[in-house]
Amino acid sequence: MPLRVLLIALMFLAAPLAAQDRAAVESQFRTWLEQTVWPRARERGVSRATFERSFAGVTLNWDLPDLVPPGTTPRTPDRQTQAEFGSPGAYFNRGSIDGATAVGREMARRHAASLAAAEKATGVPGHIVLGIWGRESGYGRVAIPHNAFRVLGTKGFMSTRAAYFTDELVAALTIAQGGHAPGGALKSSWAGALGQPQFMPSNFRLYAADGDGDGRADIWTSEADTIASIATYLQRHGWVAGRDWGFEVRVPDAVSCTLEGPDQGRPIAQWAAMGIERVSGRPFPANELAGEGFLLMPAGRGGPAFIVTPNFYVLKDYNMSDLYALFVGHVGDRIAYGSGDFAAPWGQVGGLYRSDVARMQRALERMGHDVGGADGLPGFKTRRSIGRWQEAAGRPATCFPEAAMKSALTP
Known part of the structure; x- marks a missing residue:
């Protein structure tokens, strides 16, 4: 999961508990598993053997963010202990951009057939799939370290979004019951996301796809299935085939930055008539002019500006962050077209x-x-x-x- 989500979670930190209190909470956790989780899992077809195997040796992970142990209340951290909000430009650091681009080009060559098949089936361009794959798991090269049942169990039992994570925990148990994870290993991110596309368990059930034709969807070890699954997710969230995600632009001083937002869209031809131009000097593509576009200025007047399409907000459905969607689109363009850095610099904002x-x-x-x-x-x-x-x-x-x-x- 991205930095923005982690930062939001860190706003809610519970006061530390003494060791003896933690032992009592661990006992309550086991009771909760038996009385709350097991009945729901059983209703979903999970066997007792799968349930016990999944939670064998599992204890609470007290290092996760967003925890609210029984008997405590969420609190906002003191001003002195919280991090500063950094410049949006930090999200686009040189190493992340160059690494995702270089490996992405290699993956584009290696998996050209799978990417083409996914695009034909869904309308989602391969370079957009690559942008997400690279951001989520480094094209499957980044280690995913956590026990999914420990993460989801902890957050389902004691977090500010307990109901959501309890639902995801039950979904993870159905994945284990179905034998979908190779070797039975269900590893996750700190937030419970699974596999190379980093799907939450419920999203696996909805969007995981068989890209290699072996009759199963394997987002852990199959690159073809990973590609097909990401493309399927975007398609079902409304990706519009034939449209771009967006364009870096210059916004004249006469055009107010207060016109930003997905609720203030207008045809791209109207934005152009207002004096907004692409930084490349090329006109907006003819097929985009009648389509709706939206002003995006993630650093206000202190950074690059964009006219984005509805596809940008489909990327945001994958991860609710403007910067995430912008990173994916930008890296995808670099992979596909050899695009360079943003034309406008990120200013000294934030802090x-x-x-x-x-x-x-x-x-x-x-x-x-x-x-x-x-x-x-x-x-x-x-x-x-x-x-x-x-x-x-x-x-x-x-x-x-x-x-x-x-x-x-x-x-």
């Missing part, structure tokens, strides 16, 4: 404590702005709300939180 951003968000909410929740993360609703406040105050709109705003917004 604020999340508590500071959250206070700004709450102040904007009191003014009537919809910031998308006071979570300390500058999503598109927060960015454009800042821009609208700046414009109303007669300030140049930058659409990104800055240190100088703290005193003005939260006196």
Whole structure:
């Protein structure tokens, strides 16, 4: 799972428990497995043997984020202990971009037939599949270290999203019952995601596909099945065949950054008529002009800007992060077309404590702005709300939180 999700989870940390208290919680965990999880698993066709084998030796993982042990309540970490919110540009570090591109080109050659077959079946271009595959598991080269039943059991038993993870735990048990994981090993990320596409267990049940024709969907060891599964996921989430994901653009000063967002779309021809141009100097493709496009400025005026298509938001369905979807599209373009870096640099934005951003968000909410929740993360609703406040105050709109705003917004 991506950095954004982990940062959100770290907002909710429970106070540490003494060793004797942890022992009591471990006992409650075993009771919960028997009284809550086992009946649900049994209803889904999971045998007692599979259940016991899955939880043999499993204890709670106290190192996971987002935990709320019984008898405690979530708390927001102190200002001094929380990380600063970094520049969006840090997500596109040189090593990650170059590594994903170089290996992705190798994979494009090695798996050309599987990528072509997946594109024919789903309409999803192979280079987009490669972008996701590279980001999620380094094309299957990144070790996936955790016991899925320990992770999902812990988070189902004691986290702020316990119901969600309990559902995923039951889904994981059905995967074990079906013998889908080679050798019976069910390893996951810290959030319970499985295999090379990093599917949550429920998504495996819905979207895992057989790409090599052997009659089973193996997202752990089969590259062809991994490719087919990612493409199937995107197709079923609405990928529009024949459309791009988006284009880096130059946004004139006369076009407000407050026009950003998936709820403010207009035909790409209209964006062009407003003076927005591709940084490449080429016109927007003719087949895109009548289609809906959306302004994306992930660092406000302090970084690259984009006109994205509905396919960008399909990528976000894979992982709810603007930066994730942008990374996937960017790496995919580099693999397929030899594209270079973004034309506009990432400015020196970020570096604020999340508590500071959250206070700004709450102040904007009191003014009537919809910031998308006071979570300390500058999503598109927060960015454009800042821009609208700046414009109303007669300030140049930058659409990104800055240190100088703290005193003005939260006196």
